[in-house]
Amino acid sequence: MSFTNFSQIQQSIQSGDVSLSDIVQSYINNIEQKNDEINAVISFDREGALERADEIQQRIEDGSAGKLAGMIIGIKDLICEKDKQVTCASNILSNFESVYDATVIERLRNEDAILLGRLNMDEFAMGSSTENSVYGPTKNPVDTSKVPGGSSGGSAAAVAAEFCTASLGSDTGGSIRQPASYCGVVGLKPTYGRVSRHGLVAFASSFDCIGPLTNSVDDAARILETIAGPDPNDNTSSSRTVPNYTKFTENLDSNIKIGVPEEYFGEGLDEEIHKGIKNKLNELEESGAELVPIHLPHMKYSIATYYILATAEASSNLARYDGIRYGHRADIEDVEKDLKEEKEALEEQIKQAKGDTKQELVDQLNEMDSSLIGLYKKSRTEGFGPEVKRRIMLGTYVLSAGYYDEYYAKAQKVRRLIKQDFTEAFEEVDVIVSPTAPTTAFDLDSNQDNPVQMYLNDIYTTSANLAGICGINVPAGTHSNGLPYGMQLMADAFEEGKLFNAAKLVEQLN
Amino acid sequence: MSVTKKDVNYVADLARLKLSEEETESLANDMNQILDYMTTLEELDTSDVEPLEHVIDLEYRLRDDKAKEPLSHEDALKNAPDADTDYFRVPRVIE
Numbered sequence: 091m092s093f094t095n096f097s098q099i100q101q102s103i104q105s106g107d108v109s110l111s112d113i114v115q116s117y118i119n120n121i122e123q124k125n126d127e128i129n130a131v132i133s134f135d136r137e138g139a140l141e142r143a144d145e146i147q148q149r150i151e152d153g154s155a156g157k158l159a160g161m162i163i164g165i166k167d168l169i170c171e172k173d174k175q176v177t178c179a180s181n182i183l184s185n186f187e188s189v190y191d192a193t194v195i196e197r198l199r200n201e202d203a204i205l206l207g208r209l210n211m212d213e214f215a216m217g218s219s220t221e222n223s224v225y226g227p228t229k230n231p232v233d234t235s236k237v238p239g240g241s242s243g244g245s246a247a248a249v250a251a252e253f254c255t256a257s258l259g260s261d262t263g264g265s266i267r268q269p270a271s272y273c274g275v276v277g278l279k280p281t282y283g284r285v286s287r288h289g290l291v292a293f294a295s296s297f298d299c300i301g302p303l304t305n306s307v308d309d310a311a312r313i314l315e316t317i318a319g320p321d322p323n324d325n326t327s328s329s330r331t332v333p334n335y336t337k338f339t340e341n342l343d344s345n346i347k348i349g350v351p352e353e354y355f356g357e358g359l360d361e362e363i364h365k366g367i368k369n370k371l372n373e374l375e376e377s378g379a380e381l382v383p384i385h386l387p388h389m390k391y392s393i394a395t396y397y398i399l400a401t402a403e404a405s406s407n408l409a410r411y412d413g414i415r416y417g418h419r420a421d422i423e424d425v426e427k428d429l430k431e432e433k434e435a436l437e438e439q440i441k442q443a444k445g446d447t448k449q450e451l452v453d454q455l456n457e458m459d460s461s462l463i464g465l466y467k468k469s470r471t472e473g474f475g476p477e478v479k480r481r482i483m484l485g486t487y488v489l490s491a492g493y494y495d496e497y498y499a500k501a502q503k504v505r506r507l508i509k510q511d512f513t514e515a516f517e518e519v520d521v522i523v524s525p526t527a528p529t530t531a532f533d534l535d536s537n538q539d540n541p542v543q544m545y546l547n548d549i550y551t552t553s554a555n556l557a558g559i560c561g562i563n564v565p566a567g568t569h570s571n572g573l574p575y576g577m578q579l580m581a582d583a584f585e586e587g588k589l590f591n592a593a594k595l596v597e598q599l600n
Numbered sequence: 601m602s603v604t605k606k607d608v609n610y611v612a613d614l615a616r617l618k619l620s621e622e623e624t625e626s627l628a629n630d631m632n633q634i635l636d637y638m639t640t641l642e643e644l645d646t647s648d649v650e651p652l653e654h655v656i657d658l659e660y661r662l663r664d665d666k667a668k669e670p671l672s673h674e675d676a677l678k679n680a681p682d683a684d685t686d687y688f689r690v691p692r693v694i695e
Contacts (some may be wrong), residue, residue, distance in 0.1 A: 156638075187679060189676075194603070216682050250613060271651075296655065313618055314655065322661070325659075326654075328656060390640070391641055393637075398638055398641075414688060416680060417681070418681070421683065422691045461691055461692070462690070465618060467618040470617055471618045474617075477622075480627065482612055482617065483612065483617070484631060485612050486615040487635075490614060492624070500642075502651030502653065503651050504641055504644060506650060506651065507649060509652060541633065541634060542637050556654025558656050
């Protein structure tokens with residue numbers, strides 16, 4: 091017994107053949123059989139989920155169940171669930187338990203979704219492979235020698251491995267769409283502000299979006315319908331009405347205008363993926379779509395712009411981890427011991443030194459950290475992993491006096507140019523198509539030493555976050571290497587309806 | 601322009617991180633590599649472009665002036681590395 095999507099579950103329950111707790115149990119069985127190897131699930135709540143299943147089964151029979159009754163959902167480990175551990179796959183939050191529910195969690199529960207477990211990720215959502223996790227890497231269920239992508243790699247792998255019907259991830263520069271492409275599932279990054287960020291641990295606040303990963307476009311639409319909408323706890327959440335998104339996947343319009351940007355099909359793109367996507371486009375054209383060649387001239391600047399702005403925001407957001415109110419705190423005795431040793435070493439050096447060198451050492455001695463500053467530093471240094479430190483350092487650097495204008499202010503200006511490119515393009519077309527990632531999933535351990543190479547995985551995805559528009563990955567085929575690849579569709583801000591329509595057209599070709 | 605180990609140590613101090621000699625060296629390396637990639641932005645003339653701070657139009661909303669139940673002491677202190685009944689406990693800071 092296996093359930094890929096929500097409509098299968100609904101049919102099974104309606105037919106009376108299985109109960110909701112049987113369905114939950116089937117997912118638990120999958121986790122127990124395969125998670126040791128895949129490592130997508132950090133923890134799951136068997137008793138809680140089975141109890142909820144009985145309650146909801148009752149409501150289904152009464153006819154009073156919510157519209158996600160039967161949906162079993164996994165949650166990326168950076169979205170707060172009350173009384174559950176929320177670790178962001180980081181040492182610094184290894185003992186952290188949330189004292190409240192994120193808005194998206196409340197909304198899923200209110201519609202009777204069952205929240206089954208917490209999913210692995212790159213630490214603080216920084217990464218493109220889910221290898222930067224304190225729990226160890228997640229593996230791609232299609233081929234376990236490959237990464238699942240990241241940072242929502244646990245969320246993509248869990249859906250692909252049928253550990254849950256759907257999952258929530260977060261997308262700051264591609265972190266939902268890229269792993270969805272690598273694992274062969276649907277992954278939606280909604281418009282910035284469409285879904286409340288209240289209860290999402292912040293990485294880069296002007297980019298972060300929560301969105302669903304699913305095995306069908308319908309399920310993504312259904313979940314967005316539930317989690318979208320204004321929230322008094324997030325002032326950047328939009329008060330625009332939430333449309334009935336599922337209707338866009340029911341009444342399909344195949345006469346759409348699809349923008350095809352030359353810039354996205356150039357150098358660096360795997361040839362088979364290129365051909366595969368072009369074939370899909372031809373099929374869409376045959377069924378009524380119009381393909382419009384377009385230009386997005388500033389796309390080649392998106393990675394540089396993104397990594398300046400996102401690391402700057404991250405360095406500021408992660409300043410809160412100081413070991414005082416929550417999170418890891420270093421041992422104060424160790425801190426004082428380190429400082430004492432440092433002081434003694436300096437005093438010894440001063441005795442030997444002369445002239446300018448001596449003055450420099452004396453200055454160093456006078457400027458030595460207090461025990462409080464020493465405690466902050468040691469707590470943070472012990473708590474954060476290497477990629478998080480790298481990004482905090484970069485972000486701090488681009489914001490520091492003397493470099494702010496050259497990097498941060500410059501990037502904010504280029505961000506406007508990138509957004510303008512899209513605004514102009516969407517005057518002509520309904521959706522824009524591109525690959526989601528330049529390749530299929532890469533080997534575990536293969537990109538760890540080269541940060542720029544790793545960042546280039548996001549080459550097609552960061553621009554949507556820079557412009558605040560919505561984007562979706564739809565599975566588009568299987569490569570001759572056996573791995574899935576996806577295509578990305580993007581639509582203008584708050585045009586998720588158009589996205590679902592186009593995505594469903596692609597899905598039907600498969 | 602290139603990031604020196606001294607720059608790395610200065611930035612680490614601002615970021616409240618303490619780096620080993622080895623980390624300082626590899627970070628200087630990484631930062632130079634990444635910042636070098638970022639210089640592509642210099643090709644663009646942006647003198648007439650306003651910086652973009654918000655991707656969507658922000659709406660200014662005021663909540664009703666009504667008191668709500670705040671987080672309880674117990675919840676607020678639940679994750680504290682060290683606390684007594686009412687307060688976070690921190691190391692002595694006045695020497």
